[in-house]
Amino acid sequence: MHYNFDEIVDRSRSDSAKWTYYDKSPLPLWVADMDFRSPEPVIRALTERVTHGVFGYGMPPLVLAETICQRMQDLYQWEVTPGQIIYVPSIVSGFNIACRTVGEPGDEVLVQTPVYPPFLTAPKFQDRVLATADLTLVPNGKTIRYEIDYDRFEAAITPKTQIFLLCNPHNPIGRGFSREEQLCLADICLRHDITICSDEIHSDLLLGGTTHIPMATLSPEIADRCITLIAPSKTFNMPGLACGIAIIQNDKLRRAYEKTMRGLTGHINIMGYTAALAAYTEGGEWLTQLLAYLTANRDFVIHYINDNLPGVTTTFPESTYLAWLDCRQTGIEGNPFQFFLTEANVALNDGQAFGSAGQGFVRLNFGCPRSILVQALDQMRDALNRI
Ligand SMILES: Cc1ncc(COP(=O)(O)O)c(C=O)c1O
Structure with missing residues (x-):
């Protein structure tokens, strides 16, 4: 079965912490869950279990x-x-x-x-x-x-x-x-x-x-x-x-x-x-396709950051769907998490929550359809260009 990870699943009216925590509905690239449906066999097994009643x-x-x-x-x-x-x-x-x-x-x-x-x-x-x-x-x-x-x-x-x-x-x-x-x-x-x-x-x-x-x-x-x-x-x-x-x-x-x-x-x-x-x-078939999609998203994020986000340097994630961005050379005054939230309307994770070594960093979750990723990165680029 082919899974379409480009599909946008509307989570904004669900109970999603990622999509409903912030007031102004920023693009959420923070908490570590993905915006993809689970494998079809998982959904089927749950549906059967629910039907049992x-x-x-x-x-x-x-x-x-x-x-x-x-x-x-x-x-x-x-x-x-x-x-x-x-x-x-x-x-x-x-x-x-x-x-x-x-x-x-x-x-x-x-x-x-x-x-x-x-x-x-x-x-x-x-x-x-x-x-x-x-x-x-x-x-x-x-x-x-x-x-x-x-x-x-x-x-x-x-x-x-x-x-x-x-x-x-x-x-x-x-x-x-x-x-x-x-x-x-x-x-x-x-x-x-x-x-x-x-x-x-x-x-x-x-x-x-x-x-x-x-x-x-x-x-x-x-x-x-x-x-x-x-x-x-x-x-x-x-x-x-x-x-x-x-x-x-x-x-x-x-x-x-x-x-x-x-x-x-x-x-x-x-x-x-x-x-x-x-x-x-x-779930193996889904996982194989997911990993290919995430790997492509990872590579896209790295290239995008290197080419378009001046002063930002990222890790090269070998695992997870999380990139860790060093923003200390961007010229952002104050906390980069706050900057991207208010100036780019993108919610990332605040690096300082990860310990003092995370000051000046943000964490970006790329476990989402590519179009959401592109939109968020474009908004971050535009905000940086306005500095
Ligand atoms: C390393 C690590 N451990 C645990 C968790 C959370 O797991 P759980 O929701 O099962 O507590 C996360 C979630 O991001 C994580 O990254």
């Missing part, structure tokens, strides 16, 4: 767990058993549970910045203390790229550091970390007896043929201290259905994680299970 308490379907295990085997030759899978209502709650499970109140949680804002708030929400290690920004031809400074990473560790929240592929920098990079990070964590919670929600969104390596596949020793978080939500554009997956192979850690969840996280939405199963079993 009885929406009582659900049970996690064994067939879903088996499907996830098979998927891990097929994609990464990673042996996971159904008993090692725990469902969570969302990945954000998944890493908040991880923070609360490991260590004691007052212990430290390490993250690499700039990073998806809920990584910065999770420690505080769970009575922990945030510790940050900035990634290093390096020029990369006409684009920018981030690399890991291992000395800085290790220097951020104290005897109170209990858990490292890894974002891989990383939001907002759009990189998937290589085997070597992950091995270096894991080696440091092993030496300091630190648990790793690896948020791999973007791991299926691989652009231009890049690959993903789950942290837990690097060695049994690393798997033993890993909490891996994955979900069909970003991949198949269904985050509103709230079905996330934690894979924890260490029995003691998994039991502790489940204990933290007791009485707090509630049931997974039955529609989430239905959609996840349909997406993982029948």
Whole structure:
């Protein structure tokens, strides 16, 4: 089946946060969902489930767990058993549970910045203390790229550091970390007896043929201290259905994680299970076409920025549908997010929400039909030209 990602689906009169949050209806290229319909098999499975008409308490379907295990085997030759899978209502709650499970109140949680804002708030929400290690920004031809400074990473560790929240592929920098990079990070964590919670929600969104390596596949020793978080939500554009997956192979850690969840996280939405199963079993064709479309959008964004947005430099996203724009040389006075919102009527994400390393940056979501992207970029170009 051919999917038409150029189609404009009117979300302005739906319950979409992306399309209804702002008063003056700017073009929304902010929150990380896409403006595309989910795969047809997902819509069909949900329709059938709705038609059944009885929406009582659900049970996690064994067939879903088996499907996830098979998927891990097929994609990464990673042996996971159904008993090692725990469902969570969302990945954000998944890493908040991880923070609360490991260590004691007052212990430290390490993250690499700039990073998806809920990584910065999770420690505080769970009575922990945030510790940050900035990634290093390096020029990369006409684009920018981030690399890991291992000395800085290790220097951020104290005897109170209990858990490292890894974002891989990383939001907002759009990189998937290589085997070597992950091995270096894991080696440091092993030496300091630190648990790793690896948020791999973007791991299926691989652009231009890049690959993903789950942290837990690097060695049994690393798997033993890993909490891996994955979900069909970003991949198949269904985050509103709230079905996330934690894979924890260490029995003691998994039991502790489940204990933290007791009485707090509630049931997974039955529609989430239905959609996840349909997406993982029948969504492959859609995903292949989506990745081609996103890769073309990514390339378009990079060329457009280089040619038309003076002073703006972007990352070259290898994964995700998020570009991270350095606006510090544009001549914009003040916050570029505010500038583009008021002067271009385009809503991006404010870089400073991603940590102080994000000051002067904005995040742009290119998971939308090309025509919306062109219109937003044209409006940004015109606003910059008026400076
Ligand atoms: C790295 C990362 N983790 C988690 C989430 C949110 O996941 P959920 O909606 O399942 O909490 C996002 C959404 O943008 C994300 O980029």
